[in-house]
Amino acid sequence: MNMKPLQGFGVSKVVDSDNPNFKPGDFISGITGWEEYSLIRTTELSRKIKPNDIPLSYHVGLLGMPGFTAYAGFYEVCSPKKGESVLVSAASGAVGQLVGQLAKLHGCYVVGSCGSSQKVRNKLGFDEAFNYKEEPDLGAALKRYFPQGIDIYFDNVGGDMLDAALVNMKIHGRIAVCGMVSEKNLSDPQGIRNVYNLITKRIRMQGFLQSDYIHLFPRFLEHVISYYKQGKIVYIEDINEGLESAPSAFVGLFLGENVGKQVICVAHE
Amino acid sequence: MNMKPLQGFGVSKVVDSDNPNFKPGDFISGITGWEEYSLIRTTELSRKIKPNDIPLSYHVGLLGMPGFTAYAGFYEVCSPKKGESVLVSAASGAVGQLVGQLAKLHGCYVVGSCGSSQKVRNKLGFDEAFNYKEEPDLGAALKRYFPQGIDIYFDNVGGDMLDAALVNMKIHGRIAVCGMVSEKNLSDPQGIRNVYNLITKRIRMQGFLQSDYIHLFPRFLEHVISYYKQGKIVYIEDINEGLESAPSAFVGLFLGENVGKQVICVAHE
Numbered sequence: 148m149n150m151k152p153l154q155g156f157g158v159s160k161v162v163d164s165d166n167p168n169f170k171p172g173d174f175i176s177g178i179t180g181w182e183e184y185s186l187i188r189t190t191e192l193s194r195k196i197k198p199n200d201i202p203l204s205y206h207v208g209l210l211g212m213p214g215f216t217a218y219a220g221f222y223e224v225c226s227p228k229k230g231e232s233v234l235v236s237a238a239s240g241a242v243g244q245l246v247g248q249l250a251k252l253h254g255c256y257v258v259g260s261c262g263s264s265q266k267v268r269n270k271l272g273f274d275e276a277f278n279y280k281e282e283p284d285l286g287a288a289l290k291r292y293f294p295q296g297i298d299i300y301f302d303n304v305g306g307d308m309l310d311a312a313l314v315n316m317k318i319h320g321r322i323a324v325c326g327m328v329s330e331k332n333l334s335d336p337q338g339i340r341n342v343y344n345l346i347t348k349r350i351r352m353q354g355f356l357q358s359d360y361i362h363l364f365p366r367f368l369e370h371v372i373s374y375y376k377q378g379k380i381v382y383i384e385d386i387n388e389g390l391e392s393a394p395s396a397f398v399g400l401f402l403g404e405n406v407g408k409q410v411i412c413v414a415h416e
Numbered sequence: 417m418n419m420k421p422l423q424g425f426g427v428s429k430v431v432d433s434d435n436p437n438f439k440p441g442d443f444i445s446g447i448t449g450w451e452e453y454s455l456i457r458t459t460e461l462s463r464k465i466k467p468n469d470i471p472l473s474y475h476v477g478l479l480g481m482p483g484f485t486a487y488a489g490f491y492e493v494c495s496p497k498k499g500e501s502v503l504v505s506a507a508s509g510a511v512g513q514l515v516g517q518l519a520k521l522h523g524c525y526v527v528g529s530c531g532s533s534q535k536v537r538n539k540l541g542f543d544e545a546f547n548y549k550e551e552p553d554l555g556a557a558l559k560r561y562f563p564q565g566i567d568i569y570f571d572n573v574g575g576d577m578l579d580a581a582l583v584n585m586k587i588h589g590r591i592a593v594c595g596m597v598s599e600k601n602l603s604d605p606q607g608i609r610n611v612y613n614l615i616t617k618r619i620r621m622q623g624f625l626q627s628d629y630i631h632l633f634p635r636f637l638e639h640v641i642s643y644y645k646q647g648k649i650v651y652i653e654d655i656n657e658g659l660e661s662a663p664s665a666f667v668g669l670f671l672g673e674n675v676g677k678q679v680i681c682v683a684h685e
Contacts, residue, residue: 305611324614338607342574345593345623352621354614 152180158196158206159185160416166190174198176206181393183413201375203416208408209375209382210368212357213241216325218367219360221249224323224353225299229254232293234312236260237303238267238276239383241408242325245371246301247273248380255299258292260308262403270383280403285311296320304329306337313341313350322352328401383407421449427465427475428454429685435459443467445475450662452682470644472685477677478644478651479637481626482510485594487636488629490518493592493622494568498523501562503581505529506572507536507545508652510677511594514640515570516542517649524568527561529577531672539650549672554580565589573598575606582610582619591621597670652676 157179161169169175169190177193179185187193196206208214220242221227233250237243238259244267250257251272259267259276267276275292282288289297289311296317302309305327312322329337345352374380385405387396393411400409426448430438438444438459446462448454456462465475477483489511490496502519506512507528513536519526520541528536528545536545544561551557558566558580565586571578574596581591598606614621643649654674656665662680669678 309611324611327612327615336609336612338609339611340605340607342578342593342608342611343596343605345621346596346625347623349623349625349628351623352614354616354618354620356615356618359618 152182152185154178155181156207156212157413158203159187169193169195174203174206176211181390181413183390199372201372204384204386204410204412205382207410208241208384209245209380210371213408214245214371214382215360215364215367216357217242217245217249218371219357219363220301220323220325220355221246221253223360223363224355225301225321227253227255227299230256231298232256232258232295232317233299233301234258234260234289234293234297235273235301235303236279236308237326237328237403238271238273239263239406240303243301243303244271244383244407245380247271250299250301252374252379260288260304261406263406270381279308286314289315299323301325302327305339310339310341313339313344316344316348316350318348320348320350322350324352324354384410386410386412388412421451421454423447424450425476425481426682427472428456438462438464443472443475445480450659450682452659468641470641473653473655473679473681474651476679477510477653478514478649479640482677483514483640483651484629484633484636485626486511486514486518487640488626488632489570489592489594489624490515490522492629492632493624494570494590496522496524496568499525500567501525501527501564501586502568502570503527503529503558503562503566504542504570504572505548505577506595506597506672507540507542508532508675509572512570512572513540513652513676514649516540517643519568519570521643521648529557529573530675532675539652548577555583558584568592570594571596574608579608579610582608582613585613585617585619587617589617589619591619593621593623653679655679655681657681 158176159179161171161173174196175193176196233255235243235247238247238261247257247259257273259273260279261267267273277288285307293315297315298317298320300312300322302322302324303326306329385407390413396409399405427445428448430440430442443465444462445465448456502524504512504516507516507530516526516528517540526542528542529548530536536542546557554576562584566584567586567589569581569591571591571593572595575598654676659682665678668674
């Protein structure tokens with residue numbers, strides 16, 4: 148058989164290379180195969196990792212695409228102001244945990260929705276967190292945490308939480324639409340019923356992809372590495388060992404089972 | 417009985433006044449009662465109409481709140497660029513007909529959806545128009561008129577048309593959410609199913625009210641009066657005579673029966 152391996156974003160150690168930019172022993176982050184040894188032919192997205200005291204796996208999370216998604220989405224899409232009220236869904240996930248921490252550093256009041264509220268409150272330093280699975284009425288939960296309304300909703304899930312947020316937004320609120328993990332079936336998606344709030348509350352709701360902001364990547368690395376080294380941000384990972392753990396971990400993402408960035412460790416350094 | 421009359425936006429002739437700003441014989445536009453003679457106590461929104469060669473009734477349409485909604489929404493919310501493709505729904509309505517004409521003047525390709533496509537094409541000068549009631553598949557209709565996709569959707573109706581537009585938007589498209597006349601029952605609204613397109617296409621979807629842009633009102637009047645006097649824009653009205661015609665005309669708005677700004681003429685000058 149001559150099948151192309153499934154590809155994904157990972158950190159690799161170069162064992163052999165005819166590309167002068169990547170030498171044996173170098174660590175790179177970028178697209179690689181879901182396999183123990185990969186032949187990487189296209190290196191447009193490959194980035195050599197500079198040696199520093201940051202865990203290698205963070206280069207697929209905090210310092211990789213998810214981290215940059217949080218950074219670009221929060222600063223460039225949410226138009227945050229000090230003192231504003233911020234809701235983050237999937238708050239313990241790869242993106243959400245950084246969004247909430249950046250919002251705290253920006254002087255915002257931050258509430259996270261997730262499947263593990265304790266960890267988000269204690270380790271990530273959000274003002275509040277709640278477990279959406281324990282809330283029979285999401286609208287009432289948001290009303291409880293945001294009696295004056297929500298200025299910014301960083302949406303990683305879509306569905307019922309988006310509908311509940313729309314009703315609880317403040318006038319001139321902003322919704323950054325980053326993910327819809329609650330929509331398990333995009334060929335028959337659930338309808339969002341409260342869209343008319345966009346008019347009465349003059350809400351801006353904006354979808355985005357980090358790739359549109361790639362010119363900001365160097366600034367992102369500089370800022371986030373600096374915050375991390377100062378101990379101002381942390382990053383939670385949910386690491387599974389071995390390629391064989393990937394399928395169940397993938398399914399777990401959609402069930403909200405992971406706490407932190409889901410990482411598969413294929414091989415140790 | 418001492419009931420307050422229903423109020424609405426209208427043009428009135430002053431018959432008596434103790435307000436030095438408004439003298440008998442003056443014409444004013446603003447909030448008035450649905451009645452033949454009204455006692456106007458609050459004049460914050462009242463504006464004296466300067467005598468010119470524009471029909472009085474235009475001051476509740478082209479030069480009133482609907483016209484200003486079109487102006488503010490198109491220029492301030494849609495971020496239009498010359499050559500872009502624009503869809504306007506309720507295109508023969510009070511707001512939509514001006515949006516499309518402003519878009520044409522801006523150098524855009526403009527398609528209107530309405531209940532009377534002929535009038536929109538012939539009188540308003542849109543590039544194309546279609547009758548949504550004759551289209552069994554709105555998505556297919558939009559694909560036909562926008563084979564390359566939609567840059568700007570000025571949404572006056574919500575519902576199925578919004579869903580169809582979401583699927584047919586271009587990357588970095590903009591949706592100005594102005595009205596949801598298709599949502600007859602806001603306590604049990606229809607869901608918008610294709611919201612995930614906001615992410616893949618990085619769409620900005622923004623609700624607005626003209627009142628947030630009121631500082632632009634003088635510029636709006638200047639521009640639109642100038643365009644009108646140069647014959648560059650027209651305005652279609654659907655005038656019913658007599659207070660007693662108001663209820664059926666109001667219902668007609670929701671059935672898409674009006675062609676042009678719906679006006680009730682309570683009294684002639």
